Amino acid sequence: MxxxxxxxxxxxxxxxxxxxxxxxEEESKNSSKSEKQLANKKPKLVARVRSxxxxxxxxxxxxxxxxxxxxxxxxxxxxxxxxxxxxxxxxxxxxxxxxxxxxxxxxxxxxxxxxxxxxxxxxxxxxxxxxxxxxxxxxxxxxxxxxxxxxxxxxxxxxxxxxxxxxxxxxxxxxxxxxxxxxxxxxxxxxxxxxxxxxxxxxxxxxxxxxxxxxxxxxxxxxxxxxxxxxxxxxxxxxxxxxxxxxxxxxxxxxxxxxxxxxxxxxxxxxxxxxxxxxxxxxxxxxxxxxxxxxxxxxxxxxxxxxxxxxxxxxxxxxxxxxxxxxxxxxxxxxxxxxxxxxxxxxxxxxxxxxxITGYKATIEELVELEKKANGQAMKERIRSQITDARNALQRILSDEESNGHVKGK
The missing domain is CATH 2.130.10.10 (YVTN repeat-like/Quinoprotein amine dehydrogenase)
Known part of the structure; x- marks a missing residue:
């Protein structure tokens, strides 16, 4: 690259x-410029600095x-x-x-x-x-x-x-x-x-x-x-x-x-x-x-x-x-x-x-539907393997986060 x-x-x-x-810098040179004028020009930054x-x-x-x-x-x-x-x-x-x-x-x-x-x-x-x-x-x-x-x-x-x-x-x-x-x-x-x-x-x-x-x-x-x-x-x-x-x-x-x-x-x-x-x-x-x-x-x-x-x-x-x-x-x-x-x-x-996590769940749901429509045992087995891998990955993430003490936001 x-x-x-x-x-x-x-x-x-x-x-x-x-x-x-x-x-x-300009304010330090010109004391007549009011704080209110500066705040009105850049309200986003002032609001962030304030609190x-x-x-x-x-x-x-x-x-x-x-x-x-x-x-x-x-x-x-x-x-x-x-x-x-x-x-x-x-x-x-x-x-x-x-x-x-x-x-x-x-x-x-x-x-x-x-x-x-x-x-x-x-x-x-x-x-x-x-x-x-x-x-x-x-x-x-x-x-x-x-x-x-x-x-x-x-x-x-x-x-x-x-x-x-x-x-x-x-x-x-x-x-x-x-x-x-x-x-x-x-x-x-x-x-x-x-x-x-x-x-x-x-x-x-x-x-x-x-x-x-x-x-x-x-x-x-x-x-x-x-x-x-x-x-x-x-x-x-x-x-x-x-x-x-x-x-x-x-x-x-x-x-x-x-x-x-x-x-x-x-x-x-x-x-x-x-x-x-x-x-x-x-x-x-x-x-x-x-x-x-x-x-x-x-x-x-x-x-x-x-x-x-x-x-x-x-x-x-x-x-x-x-x-x-x-x-x-x-x-x-x-x-x-x-x-x-x-x-x-x-x-x-x-x-x-x-x-x-929503993406993992959606992937699993889609694979389950594909398995139902799959033709041939070999295809079904491959999809089942993918479902197992996705479920294991999801479970591992949730288990790791619980063990690290993270709690649900709401």
């Missing part, structure tokens, strides 16, 4: 931390906790190959973790400092002779194109493009060299969230309007950029959409809205034939306020972070687990690793790694 591009999502890291630091209770989190699903940041984590993301997770914090630090070490007590990380421009910076990760990650260096800063604060960035798993979205109605699709391929007006009045699909085909946005808009980023057979075209929309919420999530191949999506509901969608459609996504079901959010929603790679597990907790549902919309007091405030990011075995919640100064 000569280089890996990560979605470090430096939006808040630059726009909140660096702007805040600049404001503090933060220490949360000691335990739960039977807990696999481990990634610790090392000295200030609250702002965001996290996985590398396209699923081998690493990256976290960024208010102190301008970046840490790179190996997913193989999720259940170890000690974790190794690489730290770099980030700039303060409201743009995208690409980092290259070298490798040592043994193949492990080496030096992390800033390779390229994109030109400043956004007029408003960048709120999310994303990198296609194919490595062909990068997306950035700002708090106005602007989304930009870039080449990995920093050239603007397309600039999109989302027409949300203002944007609240943006993402690149894990399959690397789509970019999507949500905001003040009650929908999620999805575009396809098209390339020619020779790999040249062709166009960005509207693919489909998720329609049905009664208010703006906080957040949305794709599964690994974009055949399923989930969305969470200010109307107090979350929705699960079948997006395995012929959008080129003007076919609309199918709404599979609608659920109610557990708590009030903003919500981060995440869909597992196989689409079998839906996790939502709200208030101080997380709740997990299966693909039928049934509640599986409600986990309270995970962090001292809402998670800054929530997501599943590429294998779907773990659910990660970033908040405070650490990342909690939870076993995806």
């Amino acid at each position: 000569n280089s890996v591009l990560f979605n470090a999502k430096m939006n808040e890291l630059r726009a909140v931390t660096d702007d805040y630091n600049e404001q503090v 933060r209770e220490k949360i000691v989190f335990t739960h039977k699903w807990l696999a481990g906790t990634l610790k090392g940041h000295s200030s609250p984590i702002l965001d996290m993301d996985f590398s396209p190959n699923g081998k690493y997770v990256i976290t960024v914090a208010e102190d301008r630090s970046l840490m790179l973790w190996s997913t193989k070490e999720f259940e170890q007590k000690e974790h190794k990380a690489f730290i770099v400092s980030l700039g303060n421009a409201n743009t995208v910076r690409v980092f290259r990760i070298g490798k040592k002779e043994d193949g492990s990650p080496g030096n992390i260096t800033g390779a390229l800063d994109f030109p400043q194109k956004h007029k408003a604060q960048i709120i999310n960035i994303g990198i296609a798993s194919s490595g062909k493009f990068i997306m950035s979205i700002s708090s106005d109605t602007t989304m930009i699709v870039w080449s990995i060299k920093g050239d603007v391929l397309s600039e999109i007006n989302t027409n949300h009045m203002n944007n609240s969230y943006g993402a690149v699909s894990p399959c690397g085909r789509f970019v999507a946005s949500s905001g003040f309007t009650p929908d999620v808009k999805v575009w396809e980023v098209c390339f020619t057979k020779s790999g040249e950029f062709h166009e960005v075209r509207r693919a489909f929309e998720l329609k049905g919420h009664a208010a703006g959409v906080h957040c949305f999530s794709f599964n690994h191949d974009s055949t399923r999506m989930a969305s969470a809205s200010k109307d107090g509901t979350w929705k699960y969608w079948d997006t395995n459609i012929r959008y080129d034939m003007n076919q609309d996504p199918y709404l599979l079901f609608t659920g109610s959010l557990k708590w009030s306020g903003p919500c981060i929603i995440s869909l597992s790679p196989d689409g079998r597990t839906v996790a939502m972070a709200q208030h101080l907790g997380i709740y997990v549902c299966n693909s039928s919309g049934q509640d599986e687990e409600v986990i309270e007091n995970v962090h001292s405030e809402i998670s800054s990011q929530l997501g599943f690793d590429n294998s779907g075995k773990y659910l990660l919640s970033a908040g405070d100064k650490q990342v909690h790694v939870l076993h995806n």
Whole structure:
């Protein structure tokens, strides 16, 4: 691996931390600036600094906790190959973790400092002779194109493009060299969230309007950029959409809205034939306020972070687990690793790694159904062996957590 591009999502890291630091310096020079004016400009950071209770989190699903940041984590993301997770914090630090070490007590990380421009910076990760990650260096800063604060960035798993979205109605699709391929007006009045699909085909946005808009980023057979075209929309919420999530191949999506509901969608459609996504079901959010929603790679597990907790549902919309007091405030990011075995919640100064118990249960249920339909004794035996392995793995996880003294969150 000569280089890996990560979605470090430096939006808040630059726009909140660096702007805040600049404001503090300016305040020391100009005593006439009131504390109230500063608080109004950056309410998120001021609110975090004002009060933060220490949360000691335990739960039977807990696999481990990634610790090392000295200030609250702002965001996290996985590398396209699923081998690493990256976290960024208010102190301008970046840490790179190996997913193989999720259940170890000690974790190794690489730290770099980030700039303060409201743009995208690409980092290259070298490798040592043994193949492990080496030096992390800033390779390229994109030109400043956004007029408003960048709120999310994303990198296609194919490595062909990068997306950035700002708090106005602007989304930009870039080449990995920093050239603007397309600039999109989302027409949300203002944007609240943006993402690149894990399959690397789509970019999507949500905001003040009650929908999620999805575009396809098209390339020619020779790999040249062709166009960005509207693919489909998720329609049905009664208010703006906080957040949305794709599964690994974009055949399923989930969305969470200010109307107090979350929705699960079948997006395995012929959008080129003007076919609309199918709404599979609608659920109610557990708590009030903003919500981060995440869909597992196989689409079998839906996790939502709200208030101080997380709740997990299966693909039928049934509640599986409600986990309270995970962090001292809402998670800054929530997501599943590429294998779907773990659910990660970033908040405070650490990342909690939870076993995806719902995913294990769904796998067992699917295998049981396959066994019933299997033709031939050899096929049945193979499926039975897989069922046994899955059940043993689930039992081992639950037994280990109970022996470690973890207790159910609720």
